[in-house]
Each structure stands twice: as structure tokens, then as C-alpha cells.
Amino acid sequence: MVTRQIVGAALFVTLVATSQPAGKGAPMKPTATAGAPATSVLLTEVPWVGFYQGSKKGNPEDHPLPSVMRALMEYTGSDLGLPGFVDQRGKWRWSACALFHGVTGSGFAFNWKQPYGEGHLGRGLVHSYDRAFVAAGLSRQMLLRSPFAATHDHAGRVSDDAVEYRRLIVQSIRDRRLPVIAIGVIGPEEPCLISGFQDEGEVIVGWNFFLDEARKDPRVSFDAEGRFVMRDWFRDTHAIAVPGAPLAPPPDRRDLRVQALRQNLALLCNCGSDDAPFGSAAYQAWIEYLLAPIPDPVAADPRQIKPLHAKHNEPVGELAERRAYAASFLEHAVKELPAVAKELQRARYCHQAMHDILWR
Numbered sequence: 001m002v003t004r005q006i007v008g009a010a011l012f013v014t015l016v017a018t019s020q021p022a023g024k025g026a027p028m029k030p031t032a033t034a035g036a037p038a039t040s041v042l043l044t045e046v047p048w049v050g051f052y053q054g055s056k057k058g059n060p061e062d063h064p065l066p067s068v069m070r071a072l073m074e075y076t077g078s079d080l081g082l083p084g085f086v087d088q089r090g091k092w093r094w095s096a097c098a099l100f101h102g103v104t105g106s107g108f109a110f111n112w113k114q115p116y117g118e119g120h121l122g123r124g125l126v127h128s129y130d131r132a133f134v135a136a137g138l139s140r141q142m143l144l145r146s147p148f149a150a151t152h153d154h155a156g157r158v159s160d161d162a163v164e165y166r167r168l169i170v171q172s173i174r175d176r177r178l179p180v181i182a183i184g185v186i187g188p189e190e191p192c193l194i195s196g197f198q199d200e201g202e203v204i205v206g207w208n209f210f211l212d213e214a215r216k217d218p219r220v221s222f223d224a225e226g227r228f229v230m231r232d233w234f235r236d237t238h239a240i241a242v243p244g245a246p247l248a249p250p251p252d253r254r255d256l257r258v259q260a261l262r263q264n265l266a267l268l269c270n271c272g273s274d275d276a277p278f279g280s281a282a283y284q285a286w287i288e289y290l291l292a293p294i295p296d297p298v299a300a301d302p303r304q305i306k307p308l309h310a311k312h313n314e315p316v317g318e319l320a321e322r323r324a325y326a327a328s329f330l331e332h333a334v335k336e337l338p339a340v341a342k343e344l345q346r347a348r349y350c351h352q353a354m355h356d357i358l359w360r
């Protein structure tokens with residue numbers, strides 16, 4: 001039912017004209033300061049990113065790509081055309097995360113057997129970065145290692161030269177005062193935010209979602225603020241995305257929403273495979289798991305029940321967060337696409353209801 005409603009809404013939206021110009025956000029005003037000497041620079045005001053640690057750190061942000069894009073735009077001073085940036089940063093943060101969950105597909109995805117990460121995007125992962133930077137109103141340069149490029153759709157540059165990666169990172173941070181997004185470095189193929197370097201890039205500094213995995217890594221230490229400091233980082237780096245100049249003209253917000261709805265419709269209709277069920281197939285696999293009889297050995301030993309519960313509990317929170325941001329993305333779409341407001345409101349209600357049911 002939920003899938004049919006969002007499918008209907010998205011199909012209807014694709015027929016809408018998208019000529020309304022985009023709103024303009026605040027100009028880019030990096031305020032970070034750099035340490036000396038020039039061979040070591042740290043952009044100290046790049047915001048923290050990481051898995052949710054309670055309301056003191058802001059709204060839940062457990063999906064790295066939307067989170068690092070939000071942090072990048074917060075650092076540059078861009079309001080993304082969303083209300084609340086200056087007077088109510090918390091409200092803006094939620095809406096910014098919702099925007100990036102929508103344009104990257106993170107808010108509309110679901111993979112039952114691997115709920116975390118963006119594995120549902122498959123070879124199209126790099127395109128999510130493209131859409132995220134367009135939504136941010138920024139150009140970007142993306143450089144991929146050859147093994148990573150071989151498993152992803154990417155028509156841009158490929159290089160395995162560590163010197164070139166160091167050069168691009170140093171130039172962005174030292175000369176343009178902009179952090180760099182890197183895929184990998186620590187943990188799985190997920191993005192982190194490089195906000196500084198030492199020794200001309202031999203060492204990088206930044207924020208990463210998977211710092212717990214680095215505690216025993218001799219290459220990694222931590223500064224007083226909790227940023228990772230890592231030598232020999234290139235070994236586990238799959239790609240970097242270097243922010244560029246603002247797009248001219250800026251993206252059309254209505255067109256952005258329509259394109260995102262088209263792509264998310266495709267995500268919802270993609271059932272994946274038996275090994276990785278997506279969309280409606282993921283819900284069916286989850287239902288079958290919950291209804292399956294408990295094996296006799298497990299029933300005889302209650303201690304073995306806990307892992308079965310965990311396999312259910314983990315996607316509950318994961319999917320709840322995705323659907324909450326999807327609902328907010330659709331709520332903004334209602335305002336920008338009034339011709340289909342009724343259909344989008346129904347889709348928003350369905351996604352919010354999914355969150356609420358999971359939360360209960």
C-alpha cells in the first residue's frame with residue numbers, strides 16, 4: 001500500500017513543469033582558521049559528524065553521505081534555500097539532512113539483510129554524490145581508485161597515484177579553505193570529512209563515522225577534539241570528492257525535487273535479489289523472518305533468542321530514521337510542487353506513519 005501510494009505520487013509529479021528558478025542561499029563564508037606552518041593546516045570549524053550520540057549532538061544522523069554534505073554546507077555558510085539557518089540551526093540541520101536523504105535516495109531505501117550503508121545503490125553510488133553536490137549548488141571533482149571505479153559507474157578520473165590525492169587535498173584545505181570528502185579511509189565504503197592535514201598531506205585529520213574501528217589501528221590517533229589523525233591513509237581510501245566553485249546558474253529547486261522523486265520511485269520498485277532484497281521484497285523478507293518458527297535448539301535455550309531479536313531490532317531504528325527524513329523531504333516537495341500537493345501529502349503521511357509504527 002505504501003509503495004503504491006508513493007509510486008502514484010511520483011509518477012504524477014514527473015508530468016509537472018519545472019520552470020521556477022531556485023532560491024539563493026547565503027554566500028560561501030568559510031570561517032575556519034588554519035594552524036601554522038603551511039605544511040600543517042586544520043580547518044577547526046568544520047562541524048563534527050558521526051553516529052547519533054543523543055540530542056546534544058543534534059538530530060539523528062546515522063547515514064554518512066547526507067551527514068557529511070550537511071556538515072560541508074553548514075561550514076560554508078550556505079542555507080541551501082531552507083529556513084532557520086541563522087536563528088534556529090537545529091531546524092535547518094534537520095531540513096538539510098532531509099534534502100540530502102531525498103536527493104541521494106538514502107531516505108527511500110531499505111535493504112533487509114544489510115540495513116546499514118548505501119549498498120542498495122550498487123554501481124550507481126557515485127551518481128548519489130553527483131546529485132548531492134548539485135543539491136548543494138557546488139561543482140565537484142571526484143577521483144576514484146581503479147578497483148573502486150571498476151565496480152561503480154564512473155565516467156570521470158581514475159588514479160592510483162597517492163601524490164595526486166595528497167595534492168588535491170592540500171590544495172582544497174590550504175588554498176581554498178574547503179574540507180574534502182573521502183570514501184573509505186576508516187571502515188567500510190562510506191564517506192568521511194577530511195578537515196586538515198600534516199606533513200604536506202602525509203597525515204590527514206578529520207571526522208569519521210567509524211572511529212571505534214580505528215581504536216586499535218596503529219596508524220590512527222586522536223586530537224583533543226576527537227578528530228582522527230591518520231598516517232598511511234591512502235591504503236584504505238577508495239575515492240575523494242573535492243568541492244568546487246558554486247554552480248552557475250544555481251540548481252532549480254523544483255526540478256531537483258522532481259528528479260529525486262523519479263530516482264526514488266526506481267529505488268522503491270527495485271526488489272534487489274534473494275541475497276540482498278530491496279524495496280517491497282525487503283519488507284516481505286522481514287515479515288517471513290518474524291513469522292518463521294523459532295528453531296528447537298534456540299527455544300530450548302533462551303540465551304540464544306537475543307541474536308534473533310537483534311536482527312529485527314537493528315533495521316527498526318535504521319528504517320525509522322530513513323523514513324522520517326523521507327517524510328520531511330516530501331513535506332518540502334509539497335510546498336515547491338503545489339500542483340500535486342495532495343498526492344505528495346499522502347506519500348508524506350505514509351512515510352511518517354512507517355516511522356511512527358517502527359518507533360512504537
